[in-house]
Structures are given as structure tokens and as C-alpha cells.
Amino acid sequence: MKRVCTRQFRNLTRLRSFGEVREKISRSINHVCLSRRSLHGSACRLGELELTSVRYPHVQRGKYATLTEKDVDFFQKLLPQRVLQDPSELDGYNIDWMRTVRGNSQMVLRPKTTSEVAEILKYCNERHLAVVPQGGNTGLVGGSVPVFDEIVISTQLMNQIISLDEVSGIVVCQSGCILETLDNYLAERELMMPLDLGAKGSCHIGGNVSTNAGGLRLLRYGSLHGSVLGVEAVLASGEIVDCLSSLRKDNTGYDLKQLFIGSEGTLGMVTSVSILCPRRPKAVNVAFLGVENFEAALQTFQLCKGMLAEILSACEFMDQESMQCIQENLKLTNPIKSYPLYILIETSGSHGSHDEEKLNAFLEAAMGKGIVQDGTIAMDVTQRQNIWGLRERIAEGLLHDGYNYKYDISLPLPKLYEIVEDMRQRLGSKVTRVVSYGHLGDGNLHFNVTTPEYNKEVLGLIEPYIYEWTSQVRGSVSAEHGLGFKKRDCIRYSKEPNAVKMMVKMKKLFDPNGILNPYKTIPL
Amino acid sequence: MTKGHQGHLNGVKMALRILVGCKRVIDYAVKVRVKPDKMGVVTEGVKHSMNPFDEIAVEEAVRMKEKKLASEIIAVSCGPQQCQETLRTALAMGLDRGIHVEISGKDYETLQPFHVSKILAKIAEEEKVDIIFLGKQAIDDDCNQTGQMTAALLDWPQATFASKIEKNNGDLMVTREIDGGLETINVKLPCVITSDLRLNEPRYATLPNIMKAKKKPIAKKSPADLGVDVSPRQEVLSVEDPPVREAGSIVQDVDELVSKLKAAGVV
Numbered sequence: 001m002k003r004v005c006t007r008q009f010r011n012l013t014r015l016r017s018f019g020e021v022r023e024k025i026s027r028s029i030n031h032v033c034l035s036r037r038s039l040h041g042s043a044c045r046l047g048e049l050e051l052t053s054v055r056y057p058h059v060q061r062g063k064y065a066t067l068t069e070k071d072v073d074f075f076q077k078l079l080p081q082r083v084l085q086d087p088s089e090l091d092g093y094n095i096d097w098m099r100t101v102r103g104n105s106q107m108v109l110r111p112k113t114t115s116e117v118a119e120i121l122k123y124c125n126e127r128h129l130a131v132v133p134q135g136g137n138t139g140l141v142g143g144s145v146p147v148f149d150e151i152v153i154s155t156q157l158m159n160q161i162i163s164l165d166e167v168s169g170i171v172v173c174q175s176g177c178i179l180e181t182l183d184n185y186l187a188e189r190e191l192m193m194p195l196d197l198g199a200k201g202s203c204h205i206g207g208n209v210s211t212n213a214g215g216l217r218l219l220r221y222g223s224l225h226g227s228v229l230g231v232e233a234v235l236a237s238g239e240i241v242d243c244l245s246s247l248r249k250d251n252t253g254y255d256l257k258q259l260f261i262g263s264e265g266t267l268g269m270v271t272s273v274s275i276l277c278p279r280r281p282k283a284v285n286v287a288f289l290g291v292e293n294f295e296a297a298l299q300t301f302q303l304c305k306g307m308l309a310e311i312l313s314a315c316e317f318m319d320q321e322s323m324q325c326i327q328e329n330l331k332l333t334n335p336i337k338s339y340p341l342y343i344l345i346e347t348s349g350s351h352g353s354h355d356e357e358k359l360n361a362f363l364e365a366a367m368g369k370g371i372v373q374d375g376t377i378a379m380d381v382t383q384r385q386n387i388w389g390l391r392e393r394i395a396e397g398l399l400h401d402g403y404n405y406k407y408d409i410s411l412p413l414p415k416l417y418e419i420v421e422d423m424r425q426r427l428g429s430k431v432t433r434v435v436s437y438g439h440l441g442d443g444n445l446h447f448n449v450t451t452p453e454y455n456k457e458v459l460g461l462i463e464p465y466i467y468e469w470t471s472q473v474r475g476s477v478s479a480e481h482g483l484g485f486k487k488r489d490c491i492r493y494s495k496e497p498n499a500v501k502m503m504v505k506m507k508k509l510f511d512p513n514g515i516l517n518p519y520k521t522i523p524l
Numbered sequence: 525m526t527k528g529h530q531g532h533l534n535g536v537k538m539a540l541r542i543l544v545g546c547k548r549v550i551d552y553a554v555k556v557r558v559k560p561d562k563m564g565v566v567t568e569g570v571k572h573s574m575n576p577f578d579e580i581a582v583e584e585a586v587r588m589k590e591k592k593l594a595s596e597i598i599a600v601s602c603g604p605q606q607c608q609e610t611l612r613t614a615l616a617m618g619l620d621r622g623i624h625v626e627i628s629g630k631d632y633e634t635l636q637p638f639h640v641s642k643i644l645a646k647i648a649e650e651e652k653v654d655i656i657f658l659g660k661q662a663i664d665d666d667c668n669q670t671g672q673m674t675a676a677l678l679d680w681p682q683a684t685f686a687s688k689i690e691k692n693n694g695d696l697m698v699t700r701e702i703d704g705g706l707e708t709i710n711v712k713l714p715c716v717i718t719s720d721l722r723l724n725e726p727r728y729a730t731l732p733n734i735m736k737a738k739k740k741p742i743a744k745k746s747p748a749d750l751g752v753d754v755s756p757r758q759e760v761l762s763v764e765d766p767p768v769r770e771a772g773s774i775v776q777d778v779d780e781l782v783s784k785l786k787a788a789g790v791v
Contacts, residue, residue, distance in 0.1 A: 282569065289731075335728035363731055376728040379613045380573030381553035383728065 052101045052147050052485070055454070061148045062518055064130040067106055071127065075109055078119055082157065084108040093152045096145045097138045097199075098404055100454070101485060103146025105132070112157045114174075114232060114240060114271040120153060121269065121515075122238025130515050133265040135207025136178065138199035140395075140406055143264050143484025144207065147519045153269065155206050161185060162272065163246075170229060170246045172274040175206025192280040194221035198392040206270045212262030214480030216392075219441035220313040220348065224261055227276050231257035233268035236511040246274045259506070264482050265517040267510040281313070281348035283355045286384045287363065289375035290339030294417035297341050299371045301440050304345055307362040311355050313348035317341060318437035319420070322394045325435055329400035330393060335376045335386075343372075343440065344391050394437050394448075401432045401450035405462055409470045410479035413443045419469055420447060426465070430458055444479040467493045483521045491522060538691065539595035540713070542585045543648055544619060545640075545658040545670065546601045547575040548610040552663060562762045564633065574610050577659025579617075580719040583726040584689065585657050586618035593691060594655075596620050600647055602640055604628040608742060615737035616729035622742040623647060627754060631747075634756035639747070641673035646750040648678060653714065655696075660685050660718040671718035683711045685720040 053059065075083050084090060085107050094103040111117045124131050130150040137144045146152060155176030162172040169191050173182060180200040183193045195208060197215035207213075209231065212224050221227060230245040243257045260268050291297050297317055304312060320340050326332045336342075349355040359377070366372040378384035398404045411419065420436040427434055431449050438446040447466070451458050467477050471493040478487055478494070491500055503522050507514075514524070550556060551571040559566055574582075588594040599614035601607040602625040611622035625643055627635055648656050656675075661668035675682035683689075688699035692710055700707045701720045711717075729737070747754045775781045785791040 288728075333725070336730055364735065367731055367735070372731070375731040377731070377734060379616075379729060381551045381571055382576075385553065 049095060049099055049102045050454075051104055052142070053104065055101075059147060059519060062130065062514060063128070064150075064515070064518075065128045066149065067129065067151070071123075071129065072107070074123060075107070075120070078123075079109055079111060079116060082110040082112070084110070093134060093137065093154065094145055096140075096142050098140060098142075098399065098406065100403070101142035101145055101147075103132070104149050105146040105152050106149055108152040108154055110154050110157045114234065117153065117158075117234045117269055117271050118238045118240050120238075121234050121236055124151065124515055125236050125238060125513055128513055128515065130518050132517050133206075133210070133269040135176065135204030135210075136199065136202040138203045139207065139211065139484060140408070140481045141478070141484030141486045143211070143482055143517070143520050145485075147485060150518065155204050155271075158206075158271065164189065164191075165246065166191070168246075168248065169277040169279065170248075170274055171277055172230075172244065172246060172272065173205060174272050175204060175209070175270045177205050179203050179205055179208060186277055187280060190280050191277040194227040194275065194278055195224065198395055205273055205275070209261055209273050210263065210265050210270050211482045212480070214439070214442065214444065216314050216316065216439070218439065218480075219315060221278055225258060228257060228261055228273055229276050230274035231260045231270055232272035233260045233270045235268050236513060236516050240271075241268065244272050244274055248276065259510075262482070264484060264521045266507060266521050267516070269516065279350075281350065283347075283349050283352035284313075284384065285347045285355055285359050286378040286387050287345045287359065287375055288335055288378075288387045288390070289343045289345065289366070289372045290336050291341050291343060291372055293340060296371050297343055297417075297440060298413060299369075300343055300366055303366055303369075303371065304362055307365065308345070308347055308358055311347040311349040311358060312345070312441075314344065314346035315441035316344040316391050316438065317440040318344075318391055318394060319435060321433055321435040322397075322437045323390070325401070325433060326390060326394055326397040329397040332386075332390060332393070332397075334390075335383075336374050339373055342390075344387065346388075391437065394435065395446075398433070398435065398448050398450055402452035403450065403454045405449040405451075405459065406481075407445075407447040407462075407466055407477075408479050408481040409445050409447065409466070410443055410476035411445060411470065411473055412475065415473050415475075416440075416443060416445050419445070419466070422469070423447065423449075423462070423466065427458070427461055430455075430461070442479070464493075470494075485520050488520055489523060538593045538694075540588065540593055540654040541652060542588065542594050542597045542655045542657055543644070543651060543653040544578070544581050544585045544597060544599050544614065545644060545656070546578045546582065546599050546607075546610050546614045547659070547662050548572050548601060548603050548607045549575045549662055549664045552576055558763055558765050562764060563760060564763050572606065572610075574613050575659050575662045575664075577661060577663075577719055577721070579659075579726040580721070580723050581657040581659050581717075582614045582617050582619060583724045584719060585655075586727070587724065588689075589618065598623060598651060598653070600625065600644065602627055602635065602643055603632055611742050612737050613729065615740045615742075616734045617727060618733065619740075621740055623745060624742050625745050625747060625750070627747060630756075631754050634758065634760075635754060636757060637667050637669035637673055638757060639752060639754045640670050641677055642752045643747060643750055644670070644674045645677040646752060647745075648674075648714075650750075655714065656680075656716045658716065658718045660720050668718075671716050675716035678714075678716070680715050681711050682716045682718075683709060684718040686717050687720050687722040689717065689723070 132150045158174040158176035195215040232244040551573045557566045585597040599619045599622040658671045683698035685701045
């Protein structure tokens with residue numbers, strides 16, 4: 001059935017974490033297995049992916065201890081039945097979602113409470129055992145998986161919602177809550193999570209907070225630095241730093257939670273968060289438009305900021321190559337004809353007919369001025385989900401090509417597409433695909449290249465050229481994905497040396513033995 | 525006994541007039557909630573849209589017009605003021621004009637396929653249509669009755685659960701989805717067809733068409749205008765949620781499984 005298929009595709013997106021794929025038994029498993037098989041068709045099979053330590057031989061293992069029997073005993077006593085050591089179960093924790101990095105961890109720990117996390121870190125700190133905090137493992141820069149044999153501390157079982165104040169809209173929950181689960185819980189109470197991303201079915205809120213995830217609605221609800229009211233984290237020493245306030249305003253002392261937000265698990269492991277949740281909009285409209293060039297895209301954005309203003313909740317763009325990718329690899333349909341660029345606009349408001357009036361006025365103006373060539377408005381919720389699917393599933397579609405070189409840059413708006421055209425020329429026919437899409441409203445480009453297999457020559461053509469290009473126009477080499485492992489040496493393109501020196505000092509202060517998520521984020 | 529208006533039936537060009545039923549229902553993707561008084565479901569403030577099977581019927585009618593088999597395609601919807609939105613969607617997809625049969629309040633709550641089929645039959649006669657296209661069933665009541673009743677009232681042939689429609693000289697060849705597989709029948713015009721899921725994939729309405737749709741006419745009628753009595757023929761006693769599905773339990777071995785099945789009385 002057509003509609004059931006839509007659900008099954010959504011289930012696939014939800015099941016991006018390989019650990020979940022094994023555990024979940026449902027009617028959609030055949031669908032999932034087929035899709036997994038086709039994902040593996042051209043991509044490296046799980047068993048064939050090179051270890052990171054092999055692919056990146058210049059990265060040296062730090063002076064950390066190695067796991068002993070005594071250590072294993074300790075953890076098994078601390079977390080009975082929640083220690084994974086079976087190699088067949090570890091792949092999902094050792095390999096990232098994009099299948100580009102592979103660690104060699106021998107153990108995964110699954111604590112349920114903050115105090116268990118504290119015990120784990122205290123022990124690891126004393127023993128000098130390196131650890132990797134891991135949420136949904138949907139990160140895109142290799143920051144969520146081990147590089148060598150670091151112990152994985154998974155938040156999978158820390159999925160309790162602690163409290164919700166419906167009047168203020170403040171939810172307090174453990175860091176292992178899945179974003180979509182939280183959103184569904186809030187939906188029943190007419191609230192919503194202030195962020196939304198394609199990985200919502202698998203990502204954990206702790207991971208979102210630790211990476212300061214941006215997502216599709218940053219334009220409307222702001223960044224996590226604003227919507228997270230409190231964080232409870234455990235330091236490397238095992239000390240619990242409880243800044244889990246549920247207050248909208250609290251100017252007492254240094255705002256420590258901001259350090260944990262976006263530090264990618266290198267300053268502390270986030271165990272609980274409190275978030276301010278906006279009201280769920282009563283009326284949502286989605287329009288999908290086709291434009292001739294980037295100039296027109298910018299004009300469309302300008303026009304909709306003016307005419308849609310307070311009801312605008314998302315403004316995304318994607319190019320024709322992205323559309324081709326999802327048409328070929330995921331068999332999705334383009335609701336309108338082919339255009340060089342597509343724009344997805346979403347409005348969220350409290351009054352349906354007011355919003356429709358504004359949207360219609362905007363669309364008439366845009367078509368009338370010839371800025372927009374064609375488009376469609378979703379007529380029902382299913383069409384709305386399908387149109388969002390076109391944008392949200394590009395990342396998934398790219399994986400089918402084989403190896404994906406993924407870049408996430410922030411540039412001054414006028415330059416946003418120039419870099420794509422430049423790179424396209426530079427790479428020519430050496431690659432399968434060059435696609436670009438992103439958050440037009442935030443000036444954030446997701447630039448992607450695919451080849452059937454990892455190709456050092458292609459990598460050499462892209463890096464450091466793309467970083468230098470970005471640096472020259474004072475852009476950011478990582479707008480929202482973070483630095484993780486893949487961009488650990490790239491901070492200098494977007495941050496001054498003195499700033500980096502301060503960061504190194506702070507890391508040494510918070511984590512003197514360097515056990516938290518080593519080899520990542522900042523160069524030590 | 526009525527015969528519809530006959531266009532060119534010599535096999536080359538047909539100028540069929542088609543009436544498409546578009547029911548406004550709670551959106552497919554919305555979670556339905558029972559009202560606290562257990563007399564119905566919550567509809568206030570809930571997203572509504574066109575019945576998905578009716579969307580398929582609309583799409584088929586538009587395709588027939590594009591293939592020059594149909595000359596005029598009319599949308600009809602019975603219900604409150606908001607049905608105009610449903611009609612606008614149909615017009616945006618390509619139908620020529622709409623008819624809104626306004627029924628609201630208590631009359632709308634007790635409206636049944638029996639009443640709707642009388643309304644559709646009357647309109648079909650007035651508009652001299654050749655084909656009445658309906659969705660096979662509505663996703664709110666799952667009745668699957670309107671098409672059949674309308675055909676009976678008009679004494680027209682019916683082809684229900686259509687998954688493929690082709691012209692066959694002056695008739696239509698319709699493939700139907702049935703329990704045993706597929707059945708292909710030859711249907712003379714005028715006729716009633718109800719659409720099944722695999723008939724087509726409805727198009728997205730494009731902006732130029734959405735703009736054009738605003739100017740297409742929607743005529744308003746009342747059941748009285750059509751001489752149809754919509755007094756209730758049923759009384760809802762209660763509406764309840766289905767029983768909550770109990771969690772399964774893991775058994776240790778086959779013996780335990782067998783003993784549990786025996787305890788449940790199924791073995």
C-alpha cells in the first residue's frame with residue numbers, strides 16, 4: 001500500500017543506528033533488510049571497513065591503559081548484564097552512521113543512572129582508560145565512535161523523561177532520550193522540541209546538546225545555547241556537575257552549561273538536560289518551490305522573510321543533483337518539474353487561515369515577479385511529510401552511492417553557491433555526484449561528494465581546498481556538525497590561535513588525563 | 525431508469541462528463557481521539573483533508589480529461605463550510621468546477637451513505653454525467669457503500685475497487701481488485717466507478733493551478749434544493765477506543781509456549 005510504504009520508509013530512517021537494527025523486530029524488518037542490503041551493495045560491508053587506525057596511520061594511540069580482566073570484572077559488577085563484549089555486537093558502536101570510521105573498542109557500557117556514569121568515569125580516570133560517550137551514533141564527523149580501543153559509554157538506557165512543566169514548557173530528561181520520542185511525548189501536550197533534524201528517529205538529546213545540533217528549525221527557535229536551560233554532566237574525575245536548572249532566567253555566576261553544549265563530550269559527559277519547549281503550532285504549511293538559480297533563491301528568501309516574517313519556521317534549499325540522488329537511490333518522486341534549485345518553505349502559526357493568506361500572498365508575489373518558476377503546497381499531512389522527506393533523506397540517499405565526503409560550511413549568503421560551482425568544476429568526472437543542500441535561512445551549506453569507494457586522490461582534491469576557500473571568506477568550516485574526528489585539525493581555519501590556546505587550557509583543566517573522547521575536536 | 529448524456533461513442537473521441545465525490549475527512553496521518561462524552565471523535569481543531577481514495581478518483585478524472593476522454597469534470601462535496609477547502613484542492617488538481625452541498629451541525633453528524641448516494645444521484649441526473657467517480661470508501665467510516673448505493677438508485681452499472689480503467693470502444697474496461705486477485709470487466713456507460721489504492725498516484729497541485737483554482741466556480745446547494753431528506757436513520761449509542769493491546773511475554777522454551785497457548789484456550 002502506498003501509505004504504508006511511507007511509514008516503512010520512516011521506520012528505516014529511525015533505524016539508522018545499527019544496534020537498533022539488530023534489536024528491533026517488526027513487520028518492516030524485511031524492508032529494512034532489503035534497504036540495508038542495497039546500502040551495502042556498493043558501500044563497504046560492515047566487515048570490510050578499514051579500521052580508523054589503519055586508514056589514518058599518522059594518528060597515534062595515546063598513553064592510555066588497556067582493558068584488563070580486573071577492569072571487566074569491575075564493570076560487570078557495577079552494571080550487571082549491561083556490559084557488551086561480544087565482537088558481533090560491538091560493530092554498531094564501533095562504526096559511525098556514514099560508515100567512514102571504525103574503532104576497535106572491546107567493551108560497551110550501558111549505564112542507567114548519572115551515579116553509574118560517575119562511578120564509571122571515576123574508575124576510568126584512575127586507571128587512565130580512555131572513553132567515548134555515545135548517544136544515537138548519528139554524528140557525521142566521526143566524533144561518536146572510538147578511534148582505537150576506547151571504552152564506549154552508551155546512553156541507550158538513560159531514556160527516562162524526568163518531568164515536564166506544561167505551563168512553562170520546560171522538560172527535564174536523561175540524555176539518552178531519542179529526539180523523536182521526546183517530540184511525540186510533547187506533542188500530546190501541545191508542545192514540541194525546539195530542534196528537528198533528519199536523524200530524529202535515532203539521535204539522543206545528550207548527543208544533540210553535546211554537539212550543539214542545529215537542524216531544520218534553528219531559523220525559528222534558535223540554537224540549543226538558547227533553548228537548553230540546564231545541563232547535568234559528569235566530569236572525567238567522576239564529579240557530577242549539576243547545573244540542571246529549570247529556570248528561564250538565572251544569572252548567578254558563570255554559565256557552565258554553555259561549556260558542555262557543543263564541546264562534543266570532551267569536557268564532560270552530559271547525563272541530563274532541561275529544555276525550554278515551544279508551543280506546538282496549530283497550523284503548519286509546507287511549500288516546495290522551483291527556482292532558476294541561486295540569485296533567485298536569495299530573492300525568494302528575502303521576500304519570504306518580509307512577507308511571512310513571524311510565521312516562517314524553515315527555509316531549506318537543495319539542488320537538482322540532490323533531487324536526482326534521491327530519485328535514483330530512494331525512488332522518491334519530485335512533486336514538481338525539474339529545476340536547478342528547489343526551496344522548501346515551512347510556516348508555523350497559531351491561526352490556519354491567517355497563515356494561508358500570508359503564504360498565498362507571498363507565493364503570488366513570488367510567481368508574479370518571476371522569482372519562483374513553479375511549486376506546490378502540501379494539501380494534507382502526508383504530502384507535508386513527503387515533501388520534508390525530499391530534504392531530510394538526501395543524506396540517506398547519498399550513502400547508496402558508496403563513500404560520502406561530507407562538508408558542512410557556513411558562508412556569507414551571497415557566496416553560498418559559488419563554492420559549489422567552483423568545486424564541481426574542480427572535481428569534474430572523477431566523482432559520482434556533487435550535491436549541495438542546506439539551511440538557506442542560516443547561511444549553512446551541506447556540500448557532499450560521492451564516489452563508489454574511499455578515494456584518497458578525490459579527498460586530496462577537496463581538502464584542504466574547501467577549507468581554505470571557506471577560511472578566505474571568513475566562513476565556518478563546520479557550521480553545525482562539529483569537528484569530531486574528521487575535522488580535528490580544521491579548527492585553525494575558523495578560529496584564531498589565542499582562542500584555540502584557551503580551549504586547550506580548558507580541556508586540560510576539565511580532563512587532565514585526557515580520557516574523555518580523545519583524538520577529537522581540538523588539537524592538543 | 526436514466527441514461528446519462530452520451531458524448532461521441534464511436535471509439536475515437538469521447539466527451540464524457542464526470543462527477544467526482546470528494547469527502548472531507550480527518551487527515552490520514554492524524555491520531556484520532558474519542559470525545560470525552562463517548563458520542564463521537566474529536567474534530568474541533570483537528571487537521572482535515574480530502575479522503576485519500578477520493579484524491580485517487582480526482583487524479584483519474586484529471587488524467588481522463590488530459591487524454592481527451594472527458595470534457596468536463598465536476599467535484600462535489602457534502603458537508604459544512606470547510607468542504608469548500610476540499611473542493612479547492614480538487615480544483616487545484618485539475619477539476620473544472622465544484623458543487624458544495626451544504627450540510628452542517630446535527631444533520632452532518634448523522635449523514636450516512638444512504639443520504640449521500642441520493643444527493644449524488646440527483647446531481648448526476650441534473651448535470652447529465654456519464655461517470656460518477658468515488659473513492660472506494662472513506663477513511664473515517666470505512667463504509668464502502670456510497671458507490672454501490674448510488675449505482676443502484678440510478679440503475680447504472682458499477683465497477684468497484686478499480687485499479688485500472690481503459691476505454692474499450694464506447695465502453696470502459698475496468699480491472700477490479702478482488703479477494704482472489706484481479707477481475708477485468710467491461711462496463712457500459714453511464715456508470716459508477718469506485719477507486720482502489722493502486723489505480724494511480726495523485727499529483728501534487730502546482731502553484732499555477734492552485735492560483736487558477738481560486739477563480740473556478742463553486743456552486744452551493746442544499747439537500748432541500750435536490751429534494752433529498754437527510755433526517756437521521758441511525759442513532760449513535762457510543763464510540764469507544766479499541767481495547768489496549770497487551771504486551772507480549774517472552775517464553776523460555778517450547779514447553780512453556782505450549783502451556784501458555786493451552787491456558788489461553790487456543791490449543
